[in-house]
Amino acid sequence: MTFLTIGNAELKPVDALPVLARDEFREEVLSQVGEGRRLLLLSALPGDGGETRLLAALADDARGEIGLAATTVADSYPALTLDCPAAHYFEREIHEQYGITPEGHPWLKPVRFPHGGMAIEDVEFFKVAGAEVHEVAVGPVHAGVIEPGHFRFSCHGERVLHLEISLGYQHRGVEAAMRDSPHKRSIHLAETVAGDTSAGHATAYCQLIEALSGAECSPRATALRVVALELERIANHIGDLGALAGDVGFLPAAAYCGRLRGDVLNLTALLCGSRLGRGWIRPGGVAGDLGTETLAELRLRLAETERDMRNAVDLLWKSSSVRGRFENTGTLRREIAADLGIVGPPARASGIDRDCRRDFPGPTYRNHQPFIAVGESGDVFGRAMQRWQEIDNSLILLGRLLDDPGAGAIAARIGGLAPNRIAVSLVEGWRGEIVHLGMTDGAGHLCHYKIVDPSFRNWFGLAMAMRDQQISDFPLCNKSFNLSYCGHDL
Amino acid sequence: MFKALMARARQGYRTAAYPAEEPNLSPLFRGRPIFDQGKCAAGCTACADLCPSTAIKLSAEGPRLDIGRCIFCGECAAACPQDVIHFTRDWRLAASERAELLITGNAQPHVEALRKELRRLLGRSLRLRQISAGGCNGCEVEVNALGNVVFDVSRFGIDFVASPRHADGVLITGPITENMREATLSTYAAVAEPKLVIAAGACAISGGIFHGHPEVCDGIEGLLLVDLYVPGCPPHPLTILDGLLRLLGRL
Numbered sequence: 001m002t003f004l005t006i007g008n009a010e011l012k013p014v015d016a017l018p019v020l021a022r023d024e025f026r027e028e029v030l031s032q033v034g035e036g037r038r039l040l041l042l043s044a045l046p047g048d049g050g051e052t053r054l055l056a057a058l059a060d061d062a063r064g065e066i067g068l069a070a071t072t073v074a075d076s077y078p079a080l081t082l083d084c085p086a087a088h089y090f091e092r093e094i095h096e097q098y099g100i101t102p103e104g105h106p107w108l109k110p111v112r113f114p115h116g117g118m119a120i121e122d123v124e125f126f127k128v129a130g131a132e133v134h135e136v137a138v139g140p141v142h143a144g145v146i147e148p149g150h151f152r153f154s155c156h157g158e159r160v161l162h163l164e165i166s167l168g169y170q171h172r173g174v175e176a177a178m179r180d181s182p183h184k185r186s187i188h189l190a191e192t193v194a195g196d197t198s199a200g201h202a203t204a205y206c207q208l209i210e211a212l213s214g215a216e217c218s219p220r221a222t223a224l225r226v227v228a229l230e231l232e233r234i235a236n237h238i239g240d241l242g243a244l245a246g247d248v249g250f251l252p253a254a255a256y257c258g259r260l261r262g263d264v265l266n267l268t269a270l271l272c273g274s275r276l277g278r279g280w281i282r283p284g285g286v287a288g289d290l291g292t293e294t295l296a297e298l299r300l301r302l303a304e305t306e307r308d309m310r311n312a313v314d315l316l317w318k319s320s321s322v323r324g325r326f327e328n329t330g331t332l333r334r335e336i337a338a339d340l341g342i343v344g345p346p347a348r349a350s351g352i353d354r355d356c357r358r359d360f361p362g363p364t365y366r367n368h369q370p371f372i373a374v375g376e377s378g379d380v381f382g383r384a385m386q387r388w389q390e391i392d393n394s395l396i397l398l399g400r401l402l403d404d405p406g407a408g409a410i411a412a413r414i415g416g417l418a419p420n421r422i423a424v425s426l427v428e429g430w431r432g433e434i435v436h437l438g439m440t441d442g443a444g445h446l447c448h449y450k451i452v453d454p455s456f457r458n459w460f461g462l463a464m465a466m467r468d469q470q471i472s473d474f475p476l477c478n479k480s481f482n483l484s485y486c487g488h489d490l
Numbered sequence: 491m492f493k494a495l496m497a498r499a500r501q502g503y504r505t506a507a508y509p510a511e512e513p514n515l516s517p518l519f520r521g522r523p524i525f526d527q528g529k530c531a532a533g534c535t536a537c538a539d540l541c542p543s544t545a546i547k548l549s550a551e552g553p554r555l556d557i558g559r560c561i562f563c564g565e566c567a568a569a570c571p572q573d574v575i576h577f578t579r580d581w582r583l584a585a586s587e588r589a590e591l592l593i594t595g596n597a598q599p600h601v602e603a604l605r606k607e608l609r610r611l612l613g614r615s616l617r618l619r620q621i622s623a624g625g626c627n628g629c630e631v632e633v634n635a636l637g638n639v640v641f642d643v644s645r646f647g648i649d650f651v652a653s654p655r656h657a658d659g660v661l662i663t664g665p666i667t668e669n670m671r672e673a674t675l676s677t678y679a680a681v682a683e684p685k686l687v688i689a690a691g692a693c694a695i696s697g698g699i700f701h702g703h704p705e706v707c708d709g710i711e712g713l714l715l716v717d718l719y720v721p722g723c724p725p726h727p728l729t730i731l732d733g734l735l736r737l738l739g740r741l
Contacts, residue, residue, distance in 0.1 A: 115704055121672070144620075145630050148670055168669050169623075169670045171669055172703055173706070185699060188563060191626075195626035196628070198628070255501075259501075259640055261635075262635055262638055265631075269519065270517075273519045273564075276628055485627070486625065
């Protein structure tokens, strides 16, 4: 294999990164994808002397290995998208950020509309032709307390032929501001990549900094991080189950789950004072320790919450009206999910057995393995059931951790970052795989920082799940994915 | 149906007694900061140096913290060698004037209730259109929580509505990205007069942790006149609720 093999949160010299000829790079990437590896990310890198490099990271889930390779590009190269659909969003991003044209890309539209480029209101949308075809435009401001984004439906009657999702409204420059990290804003910016995934992105950033500085988190600090990560997963999943119930007008479960989400957020606040887990996960470890009293209170309150969750969610599965609306709605077929590189609960609900916590456990999950649930139906019901099973499995893991969080220092000291190194950090957030990639320059500063939120991959999955659906089912399908706008827009 | 009734009995009545009773916040909750004036060591700039949102200004009397920019990370309090800075568990942070958010000593931000005519119109029925304009979705999480059965904001006659045409005002979150500037102003313009503007969270007030990024407008200041500022990153649901109730003259 001509690729540089690297593990999750493992350090390699930048010099070891193979720079292949353009054709060889293309052949290698495509042949490895053909052999079952998947495109973890495709990104441009500013190279030596102003030239630009294209960096591909391929994940081998079975071995828990990441392969890295680069090639040098001038202003264009033949697009990978046609042979590897998972590349299509990355290539749009590269085109937007670096002005490099992936030739033959079918839809080179801006992704985030950064300032100074094309205006967000001036873009073309994919057009479906036909006398009876009509378009429905929704957003950026939606009918609820939701982030902004634009959805353009091409419909025949009530039937959706195509949905185009155009985002960028939340683009606030987070990724660019992460460069030159660590600086005094870094960890706080990581926590605000997606506010509902504060623990997930903070862990991804910290794993990267720890790898680059050679620091090691103690078993106790690691366990306390996983507590926050799993509470975050449970809070969001139970909240979404409630919102799904609300979207089909089943108000009892909607009301109970809404309250239960808050109860779990309040457990996170017991750790660190913030309901979103802000200020808990810090480079080197965590911000504080949990005494035996706090651990006991967490166990007690979690057990109460668990009982109420089981009671509330049971109503969902036992109501034929709910099942009737969930089943066979918004099905994302397994093959499409695999082609697009879908991650997280939507991938597992479609039958793809993929979870970073097991495949790329890294330092955080190495000793804290949850049971991984995998579904098959790929519809709204499948995604809802997937969420519930993940709650169930997280509760078991949390039970173990709260009984015995292990020993060790709360935080290891973080020194300077090793110069000219590259590392990739993966964390399975509640929405799926979070990727942070960092590269240091000769002075040990992060000269390149790349964030891939799971939403970046999964938005197109939602668009595919909406094909041939009733437009009135969009809120339900959308909620079953519940993707992040800010995590996508960065 | 029977199962739903059984579940109802099991889940119980969960609405918080607020404002009749004090809320039970996390012992670690970081609310209104207070400062021991005059205790700073000469030349010490530890707090201001590490503040990620550059919210601290130092003077001879001590630090002045702009809670309209503060993300309540508490790092200043942890780093202060003289123990000057404390974050209390006081959730009441909202103010009707921007200057009220510049905290020194033991200052408590003040909310001026709406004048009589507006209170007659909106005091018992306030409909708000929320505009999310570039934040991290943290504020939206907490605004959404206002609608759950614990906070149950509608028991005060306050509701979040789908259309700006149905609204009496807008509640804005996020630093107002360049890409959301026009949509924010159009949504505001679509609300009928008289209308309120509420800036919720550090981003909407000042840009917060994103202050100074070329992609954002550093908050709603300068774009619209604000009637209520609700600090926090994100504000606790009770901080928002307390601000709204005081604006309506109900607390």
